[in-house]
Amino acid sequence: RLLNYARLTSPPLAGGRLEVQGTAFGIYERERFDDRKGEFGLARINRNATATVGGSAGGTAYPGKAHAVDWFLEATYERLSPVEELASPAAGPVQNRVALSAGIQDEVRLAGERLAIVPALRYQHLRDAVSASFDLANRPRGPRRVVERDLWSPGLGVSVRLQPWLELRGNLGRFQRAPNFSELFGVRGSIQGRADLRPEQGLNRDVGVVATAEQVGGLRDLRAEYVYFNNDVEDLIVLTPVSPRAFRPENISGARLRGHELSLRASAAKAGWELNYTHLDAQDRSPIPARRGNQLPGRPSDELYTRIDLFHRWGSVYYEFNFVSGNFLDPANFQRVPSRDLHTLGVHLAWGSHVRLTFEARNLTDNQVRDAGDFPLPGRAFFGGVRVRL
Numbered sequence: 001r002l003l004n005y006a007r008l009t010s011p012p013l014a015g016g017r018l019e020v021q022g023t024a025f026g027i028y029e030r031e032r033f034d035d036r037k038g039e040f041g042l043a044r045i046n047r048n049a050t051a052t053v054g055g056s057a058g059g060t061a062y063p064g065k066a067h068a069v070d071w072f073l074e075a076t077y078e079r080l081s082p083v084e085e086l087a088s089p090a091a092g093p094v095q096n097r098v099a100l101s102a103g104i105q106d107e108v109r110l111a112g113e114r115l116a117i118v119p120a121l122r123y124q125h126l127r128d129a130v131s132a133s134f135d136l137a138n139r140p141r142g143p144r145r146v147v148e149r150d151l152w153s154p155g156l157g158v159s160v161r162l163q164p165w166l167e168l169r170g171n172l173g174r175f176q177r178a179p180n181f182s183e184l185f186g187v188r189g190s191i192q193g194r195a196d197l198r199p200e201q202g203l204n205r206d207v208g209v210v211a212t213a214e215q216v217g218g219l220r221d222l223r224a225e226y227v228y229f230n231n232d233v234e235d236l237i238v239l240t241p242v243s244p245r246a247f248r249p250e251n252i253s254g255a256r257l258r259g260h261e262l263s264l265r266a267s268a269a270k271a272g273w274e275l276n277y278t279h280l281d282a283q284d285r286s287p288i289p290a291r292r293g294n295q296l297p298g299r300p301s302d303e304l305y306t307r308i309d310l311f312h313r314w315g316s317v318y319y320e321f322n323f324v325s326g327n328f329l330d331p332a333n334f335q336r337v338p339s340r341d342l343h344t345l346g347v348h349l350a351w352g353s354h355v356r357l358t359f360e361a362r363n364l365t366d367n368q369v370r371d372a373g374d375f376p377l378p379g380r381a382f383f384g385g386v387r388v389r390l
Contacts, residue, residue, distance in 0.1 A: 002028040020059035027052040036086070039245065045085040048186060052078045054099075066109035074101040080181050093144065095185055096129040118157040125150055126178055130185075131195070149199065151176035169227075170207040176200065179237060183249045191239065192248045200251075202233035208261075223265045230258040232285075238297045241329050252331070254285035255296055272309040278302070284331060291331045300327040300339075315357075320344040340369035340377075358385040 009021040030049045054076030061069045080095040105120040125148070132145040155173025162168055179197040186193045208227035216222055236255040239247045259280040266273050282299035284291045295301070302325040309318045322342045329335040346360035359382075366380040 001030075002026075017062045018059065019061075020057070022055065022057045024055045025053070047083040047085065049081040049083075050078070050181065051081075052076060066113050068107045070103075070105040070107070072101075072103050075099070076101075078181060080185055082185065093131045095131065095181060097181065098127040100125045114161040116157075116159045118159075120155045120157070120173070122153040122155075123151070124153075124176075124178075149178055151178060151199065155204075165212055167210045167212075168208075169210065171204065173204050175202060175204060179249070183237060190246050192242070192246060194248045194250065197237060197249060198235045198251050200233060200235050200237055202231060202236075202255075204231045205229065218268055219266045221265065221267045223263075225261075225263045227261045228259075229261070230256070232256050236296070238299075238331075239329075240297055240331060241335060247329075252284055252286055252296065254287070255283065256285050257282045257296075257299070270311045272311070273307070275304075275306040277304045294331060294333045295328050297328055297330055300325045315347065315349040317347050318345075320346075337370055340367060342367065342369075354389050356387040356389075358387070359383070 004026040005023070006025070007021060007023045010019070012019060028049075028051050030047070032048075033046045036045055054074060056072060056074035058070070058072030061071075063069065076097075076099045078097040078099070082093075082095075101122070101124045103120070103122040105118060107116060107118045109116045128147045128149075129144060130147065132143050153173065153175040155171065155175075157169070157171045159167055159169045176199055178199040182193065183197055184193050184195050206227050206229040208225060210223070210225045212224075213222040214220065233252075233255045235251040235253060237249050238252055240250050242248050257280060259278060259282075261278045262276070264273075264275045279302055280299060281301070282296040284294045284296055286292060302323070304323040305320070307318060307320045309316050320343070322344075324340050326339045327337055329337060342362065343364040344360065344362045345364060346358065349357040349359075351357060362381045362383070363377075363379055368379060369377050
């Protein structure tokens with residue numbers, strides 16, 4: 001994988017009322033999947049090369065003291081070159097995508113900046129030049145075709161500051177998302193693409209409250225946030241099993257994802273703590289009687305993350321705990337992945353003001369767990385790094 005990224009930011013313009021920046025980027029990735037013994041049911045050797053180039057421009061304008069307008073424009077070109085080494089011919093048809101995106105957000109603060117209203121709109125035009133037909137293994141065959149889509153995602157956010165330390169927030173918006181090339185054509189380990197996926201679209205709703213305090217007793221930088229969300233999605237893209245070891249994405253015609261999210265953060269003189277907990281009720285709302293009301297595949301009901309940092313003049317030591325409850329692999333809720341918990345311990349060492357050393361031990365208990373796709377995750381693992389800043 002090769003990543004190239006360059007950003008140019010202008011100094012404040014028009015007397016500080018305008019900020020502008022531009023970005024150019026290029027990404028090249030090449031991967032190879034070997035399943036010549038058919039252990040995943042794919043029985044082939046694949047090589048995929050993906051190249052993406054693009055650029056964007058954006059900025060912020062300040063028409064008034066309590067008024068900010070953010071905008072962006074982006075153009076990207078993506079190219080996927082698949083090769084199946086055991087097939088004849090080996091090289092498959094190249095798939096291309098041109099994406100043009102634009103967005104604008106207008107933030108207005110009223111009532112002494114206690115009320116904020118933020119309407120936003122995002123537009124994306126996609127032009128895919130892809131194969132028109134595929135065989136049962138999702139290998140592209142036949143003539144090419146051009147598919148063009150226009151995707152719109154409007155939204156509105158509102159926040160009200162009830163007290164200097166207490167804020168109420170809410171968001172409402174519709175969205176559309178087209179499947180990416182990995183979901184359409186990719187072969188990644190046990191995951192195989194599906195070329196006939198439809199774009200997702202739905203309605204997102206959330207409301208929450210944020211409480212902050214600079215200091216309470218010996219604690220500083222306190223922040224507590226609670227959010228309730230309720231989202232309805234059509235043609236949701238989820239991973240489902242097609243064999244005991246192979247998965248591919250499919251569209252769920254109707255889905256409802258609702259739940260609660262709680263996050264806490266605080267620090268003291270030589271310590272810091274953060275916690276995030278999410279409870280999710282992800283229901284299949286499709287018209288199929290045997291599946292309606294089931295838990296969506298790959299959507300665990302409970303996730304917990306917490307981290308504790310202890311600071312010293314020579315660096316810091318931290319501990320992380322992550323818990324993910326059991327979830328199902330299939331829409332019928334027959335195949336279940338058990339819950340998993342992971343412990344991580346790490347240390348940062350500062351050598352002067354220019355050198356930083358890092359050591360981390362993940363999955364300390366060597367818990368042998370599998371992810372939502374039933375793919376085995378690493379056991380106990382150790383990582384080290386050196387960062388030098390001149």
